[in-house]
Amino acid sequence: xxxxxxxxxxxxxxxxxxxxxxxxxxxxxxxxxxxxxxxxxxxxxxxxxxxxxxxxxxxxxxxxxxxxxxxxxxxxxxxxxxxxxxxxxxxxxxxxxxxxxxxxxxxxxxxxxxxxxxxxxxxxxxxxxxxxxxxxxxxxxxxxxxxxxxxxxxxxxxxxxxxxxxxxxxxxxxxxxxxxxxxxxxxxxxxxxxxxxxxxxxxxxxxxxxxxxxxxxxxxxxxxxxxxxxxxxxxxxxxxxxxxxxxxxxxxxxxxxxxxxxxxxxxxxxxxxxxxxxxxxxxxxxxxxxxxxxxxxxxxxxxxxxxxxxxxxxxxxxxxxxxxxx
Amino acid sequence: xxxxxxxxxxxxxxxxxxxxxxxxxxxxxxxxxxxxxxxxxxxxxxxxxxxxxxxxxxxxxxxxxxxxxxxxxxxxxxxxxxxxxxxxxxxxxxxxxxxxxxxxxxxxxxxxxxxxxxxxxxxxxxxxxxxxxxxxxxxxxxxxxxxxxxxxxxx
Amino acid sequence: xxxxxxxxxxxxxxxxxxxxxxxxxxxxxxxxxxxxxxxxxxxxxxxxxxxxxxxxxxxxxxxxxxxxxxxxxxxxxxxxxxxxxxxxxxxxxxxxxxxxxxxxxxxxxxxxxxxxxxxxxxxxxxxxxxxxxxxxxxxxxxxxxxxxxxxxxxxxxxxxxxxxxxxxxxxxxxxxxxxxxxxxxxxxxxxxxxxxxxxxxxxxxxxxxxxxxxxxxxxxxxxxxxxxxxxxxxxxxxxxxxxxxxxxxxxxxxxxxxxxxxxxxxxxxxxxxxxxxxxxxxxxxxxxxxxxxxxxxxxxxxxxxxxxxxxxxxxxxxxxxxxxxxxxxxxxxxxxxxxxxxxxxxxxxxxxxxxxxxxxxxxxxxxxxxxxxxxxxxxxxxxxxxxxxxxxxxxxxxxxxxxxxxxxxxxxxxxxxxxxxxxxxxxxxxxxxxxxxxxxxxxxxxxxxxxxxxxxxxxxxxxxxxxxxxxxxxxxxxxxxxxxxxxxxxxxxxxxxxxxxxxxxxx
Numbered sequence: 001x002x003x004x005x006x007x008x009x010x011x012x013x014x015x016x017x018x019x020x021x022x023x024x025x026x027x028x029x030x031x032x033x034x035x036x037x038x039x040x041x042x043x044x045x046x047x048x049x050x051x052x053x054x055x056x057x058x059x060x061x062x063x064x065x066x067x068x069x070x071x072x073x074x075x076x077x078x079x080x081x082x083x084x085x086x087x088x089x090x091x092x093x094x095x096x097x098x099x100x101x102x103x104x105x106x107x108x109x110x111x112x113x114x115x116x117x118x119x120x121x122x123x124x125x126x127x128x129x130x131x132x133x134x135x136x137x138x139x140x141x142x143x144x145x146x147x148x149x150x151x152x153x154x155x156x157x158x159x160x161x162x163x164x165x166x167x168x169x170x171x172x173x174x175x176x177x178x179x180x181x182x183x184x185x186x187x188x189x190x191x192x193x194x195x196x197x198x199x200x201x202x203x204x205x206x207x208x209x210x211x212x213x214x215x216x217x218x219x220x221x222x223x224x225x226x227x228x229x230x231x232x233x234x235x236x237x238x239x240x241x242x243x244x245x246x247x248x249x250x251x252x253x254x255x256x257x258x259x260x261x262x263x264x265x266x267x268x269x270x271x272x273x274x275x276x277x278x279x280x281x282x283x284x285x286x287x288x289x290x291x292x293x294x295x296x297x298x299x300x301x302x303x304x305x306x307x308x309x310x311x312x313x314x315x316x317x318x319x320x321x322x323x324x325x326x
Numbered sequence: 327x328x329x330x331x332x333x334x335x336x337x338x339x340x341x342x343x344x345x346x347x348x349x350x351x352x353x354x355x356x357x358x359x360x361x362x363x364x365x366x367x368x369x370x371x372x373x374x375x376x377x378x379x380x381x382x383x384x385x386x387x388x389x390x391x392x393x394x395x396x397x398x399x400x401x402x403x404x405x406x407x408x409x410x411x412x413x414x415x416x417x418x419x420x421x422x423x424x425x426x427x428x429x430x431x432x433x434x435x436x437x438x439x440x441x442x443x444x445x446x447x448x449x450x451x452x453x454x455x456x457x458x459x460x461x462x463x464x465x466x467x468x469x470x471x472x473x474x475x476x477x478x479x480x481x
Numbered sequence: 482x483x484x485x486x487x488x489x490x491x492x493x494x495x496x497x498x499x500x501x502x503x504x505x506x507x508x509x510x511x512x513x514x515x516x517x518x519x520x521x522x523x524x525x526x527x528x529x530x531x532x533x534x535x536x537x538x539x540x541x542x543x544x545x546x547x548x549x550x551x552x553x554x555x556x557x558x559x560x561x562x563x564x565x566x567x568x569x570x571x572x573x574x575x576x577x578x579x580x581x582x583x584x585x586x587x588x589x590x591x592x593x594x595x596x597x598x599x600x601x602x603x604x605x606x607x608x609x610x611x612x613x614x615x616x617x618x619x620x621x622x623x624x625x626x627x628x629x630x631x632x633x634x635x636x637x638x639x640x641x642x643x644x645x646x647x648x649x650x651x652x653x654x655x656x657x658x659x660x661x662x663x664x665x666x667x668x669x670x671x672x673x674x675x676x677x678x679x680x681x682x683x684x685x686x687x688x689x690x691x692x693x694x695x696x697x698x699x700x701x702x703x704x705x706x707x708x709x710x711x712x713x714x715x716x717x718x719x720x721x722x723x724x725x726x727x728x729x730x731x732x733x734x735x736x737x738x739x740x741x742x743x744x745x746x747x748x749x750x751x752x753x754x755x756x757x758x759x760x761x762x763x764x765x766x767x768x769x770x771x772x773x774x775x776x777x778x779x780x781x782x783x784x785x786x787x788x789x790x791x792x793x794x795x796x797x798x799x800x801x802x803x804x805x806x807x808x809x810x811x812x813x814x815x816x817x818x819x820x821x822x823x824x825x826x827x828x829x830x831x832x833x834x835x836x837x838x839x840x841x842x843x844x845x846x847x848x849x850x851x852x853x854x855x856x857x858x859x860x861x862x863x864x865x866x867x868x869x870x871x872x873x874x875x876x877x878x879x880x881x882x883x884x885x886x887x888x889x890x891x892x893x894x895x896x897x898x899x900x901x902x903x904x905x906x907x908x909x910x911x912x913x914x915x916x917x918x919x920x921x922x923x924x925x926x927x928x929x930x931x932x933x934x935x936x937x938x939x940x941x942x943x944x945x946x947x948x949x950x951x952x953x954x955x956x957x958x959x960x961x962x963x964x965x966x967x968x969x970x971x972x973x974x975x976x977x978x979x980x981x982x983x984x985x986x987x988x
Contacts, residue, residue, distance in 0.1 A: 046530075046895065046896040046897070053823065075897070076896070076897045077897055078896040078897055078898050079683055079896065079898040079899075079900055079901070080681070080682035080683040080684070080685050080686065081682070081685050081686045083682030083683065083685070084682070084683065084898065084900075109682060109685065112668065112673075112675065112685065113675065113678070113680065113681070113682040113685050114680050114681075114682065115682045157947075159944070159945055164670065164673075165668065165669060165670055165671050165672055165673035166668070166673030170673075185944055185945075185947075186944070187628070187941050187944050187945055188670055188671050188673075188937070188941065189628075189937075189941065190670050190933070190934065190937050192812075192813075193756035193806070193812040193813055193819075194628070194631070194756065194938075196624075196810070196811075196812050197623065197624055197626050197627060197756060197812065198627050198628055198941070200624035200625070200810075201624065201625045201626055201627035201630070202627070203627030203628055203629070203945055203956075204627075204945060212826070215811075215833065216810070216811030216832050216833015216834060216835065216836065217810075217811065217833055217834065219833055219834075219835050220833055220834030220835045222834060291826045291828075292826065319673070322673065323354075323672070323673075323674075324672070324673030324674065327917075328917075328918050331914050331917075331918050332918075335655060335659075342662055342677075345677065346665075346676070346677070349676070349677075350674065350676055351674070354672055357948070358940070358943055358944070358948050359940060359943065360672055360674075361669040361671070361672040361674040361676055362676075364661075364665065364936045365662075365665045365676060365677075368658055368661045368662050368665065369662070371654075371658050372655065372658045372659070372662065375651060375654050375655045375658065376655055378651060379651060379652070379655065402708060402709070402710070403707055403708055403709070403710050403712075403713070404708070406707050406708075406710075406712070407704055407707050407708045407913075410703070410704065410707050410881070411704065411906070411909075411910065413885075414700065414885055414889070414905075414906050414909070415906055417885065417886070417889055418889060418899070418902050418903055418905065418906055419899075419903070421889075421893060421899060421902065422899050426890070426893075430886055430890075433882065433885070433886070434882050434886075437881065437882050437885075438878075438879075438882070441712060441878040441881070442878055442879065452879070452882075456882070456883065456886070457886070460886055460890055463516075463517075464890065464894055472890070472893070472894065473897075
């Protein structure tokens with residue numbers, strides 16, 4: 001057990017607070033009678049999407065390794081970009097038998113509409129994967145580095161594309177422009193197919209995209225990633241520098257994490273932190289990260305809620321700037 | 327009736343256009359077409375087209391005063407149409423409250439009790455077997471998770 | 482040399498696909514896909530998404546082959562509902578209802594279904610041949626399409642909508658505008674502003690196509706049938722079996738539509754290669770072209786065989802075409818291929834330009850299995866058609882609950898959203914009115930699908946060009962498309978004027 005803990009600590013580089021909490025899981029587990037009931041895992045989106053895939057992977061692992069002793073029921077409760085499903089879980093305050101996965105809409109949807117809940121109405125368990133973005137240019141373009149791109153952008157008109165008008169791609173583009181001091185025109189595409197062809201057809205200069213959307217083009221040598229938007233380098237693309245390293249002081253990634261309803265017992269929150277730490281150490285989880293080009297840097301417990309607050313603040317500021325929210 | 331349908335399309339068009347004008351901006355910060363630009367074009371198109379329709383229908387109504395039933399003299403089943411719409415509403419709104427399987431059974435029974443009167447046994451068998459097989463296909467075999475509703479309390 | 486390439490690729494694929502295990506799973510996939518496809522709403526995309534778990538635990542190649550069986554199976558299944566109960570489950574089969582359903586009503590359901598299967602087979606087969614021969618060239622073509630080119634293609638599709646509006650053009654235009662109006666609901670994809678959501682989070686992501694289509698067509702038609710008293714009529718029992726003459730399409734059916742097969746396949750395939758809503762535009766294009774070249778266009782929409790063959794070949798050829806950007810660029814061209822892309826990634830494959838070189842067995846195995854899937858399905862559907870036609874023999878009052886449950890559960894299980902399911906009833910009532918007073922639900926549904934895309938690609942183009950319309954003539958490909966469109970409109974007008982002139986003279 002202690003060996004396991006140590007290797008885990010090294011791997012995830014958690015902050016001291018979590019480390020302190022980690023010291024005594026045994027005494028917690030002793031008098032905790034959990035779980036005694038079936039778990040309900042709500043997916044706030046339809047089948048087949050990114051959130052669905054992650055949730056089902058987590059549940060598969062929980063079942064396969066018998067990390068959760070009782071049965072788990074998975075329900076897709078889609079509608080209103082996550083508003084409906086997350087609302088259902090938020091209503092279950094105090095009930096420790098509900099789990100749901102977060103993704104970009106967990107923060108974005110409450111910002112743009114009146115959902116009746118925000119990220120603060122949930123108990124954070126952990127950020128299991130980082131969904132950060134690349135800025136990508138064509139390989140035959142003149143830009144070899146983010147620096148060259150910025151130099152050019154300062155003196156010329158530049159267009160940057162992304163999926164959606166007020167999504168995370170827009171936020172990354174805006175934060176980059178702000179940090180580097182240039183102006184740009186944002187070209188929103190409706191889906192990732194349109195986004196990629198708008199770059200291959202030489203309609204625009206660069207795109208902000210999820211690594212998984214452009215991994216094939218990068219591998220084929222058609223596209224070149226210039227920078228990565230997480231605070232640290234991706235665990236998959238270790239050779240792409242972050243914006244931060246290159247002197248553009250910002251980081252932005254979407255939380256692919258797990259949360260519970262509010263008012264859940266501290267011990268149960270801790271039980272889930274421990275359990276999910278086991279989940280992210282399985283080969284199945286590593287495969288999931290690899291195939292979806294997600295970065296596996298994790299954040300646990302209350303640090304996760306700090307992370308959510310920071311990401312939410314950036315999100316809100318940029319959306320207000322571009323006029324998507326008032 | 328045709329006239330009133332046309333009138334309601336005109337009312338919808340006006341509401342769409344006016345609400346769009348009130349809530350959306352025609353141009354964005356750069357002076358390019360904004361979020362309200364296309365809704366306005368569509369709204370205007372709708373208003374013009376539906377207004378022409380209303381005008382035409384009004385004239386026809388005056389001409390064909392009380393010849394009514396424009397298409398044919400066939401018997402119409404207004405009551406049956408209402409009943410079936412009510413049955414569908416029952417099925418849809420029952421889904422979350424009663425759960426998929428129960429509301430499907432209730433729907434079939436209600437429907438058949440009205441439309442297939444007298445054949446109680448046939449109706450009963452039908453109402454049990456068909457919903458059950460749909461439920462088996464989706465919930466059990468494909469795990470698509472139809473709402474459990476009332477039965478959920480027993481899980 | 483070129484044919485050698487086709488043969489090489491195809492025979493390599495066959496050698497991968499033709500094992501007993503693979504064929505067995507292909508067959509299972511095809512059957513299951515067909516059953517699920519009978520639920521309106523479960524077209525290929527949703528069908529694959531919901532059935533992916535069945536393929537867990539299989540070898541990647543076997544699993545992908547099974548998925549392609551599901552893909553085709555749910556497409557065939559979906560068309561059956563378009564013909565029998567006037568309910569298209571996805572936008573690509575909307576055009577098939579225009580003549581398919583009238584045929585079924587005239588007692589020609591047998592020939593319609595058989596011909597549909599044959600048309601799908603021909604479209605799919607020609608599509609597969611075109612993939613094997615042209616994939617690299619076509620991939621190049623697809624990747625040179627930017628927002629401005631997409632806008633022009635979508636405009637072409639929208640202009641052609643007028644050919645499928647029925648007799649009352651004014652009502653047709655109102656129907657299409659109504660579709661555009663529905664498309665405006667939700668977050669504007671360019672400015673990010675909310676439109677017509679009334680502050681409700683339920684409407685942020687817009688109104689989804691499926692409940693609108695099932696409501697307007699399926700429920701609307703059903704209400705209309707009840708209103709006109711179909712449930713009170715005693716039908717003459719139609720005896721259908723393989724030996725009966727009414728079951729098979731007549732020689733005339735084949736003869737009149739022999740070129741339709743080829744035109745439909747080629748149009749569909751090219752449209753399918755373009756990511757976006759290729760199959761939808763392909764089926765509209767094919768239908769319009771067929772109606773334009775016909776000497777008797779007035780027969781379309783009233784149960785004309787060519788009106789069914791054209792969109793069906795196009796639809797299936799397009800689904801083959803959609804594989805081109807998927808396997809050669811890693812770009813999903815349709816909802817179904819997007820789900821397929823997710824599946825490929827789940828098995829650790831990296832879709833993109835490197836896929837063909839890195840996993841040739843998988844790619845060509847997939848293409849070959851699409852061909853095999855088509856063959857299995859044409860046999861399977863012809864075997865199953867008597868069963869489906871029997872369905873029409875059951876008294877209508879007993880059929881109604883089946884239709885309603887298929888529609889409601891299909892719409893619900895897609896997203897588990899009760900709001901979308903309620904939309905079904907609302908749209909059903911509107912669809913009933915539209916049917917009663919001669920509006921065109923097809924125009925509404927297709928405008929809903931294409932309207933949002935038209936707006937956003939137009940605005941994207943304007944952002945790129947800083948507001949100048951020149952972008953539509955500056956880029957070579959855009960210029961070509963603009964000229965083509967102007968030419969097509971000009972020709973069509975000239976043709977009509979000429980016909981009128983002739984008619985005058987003969988008088």
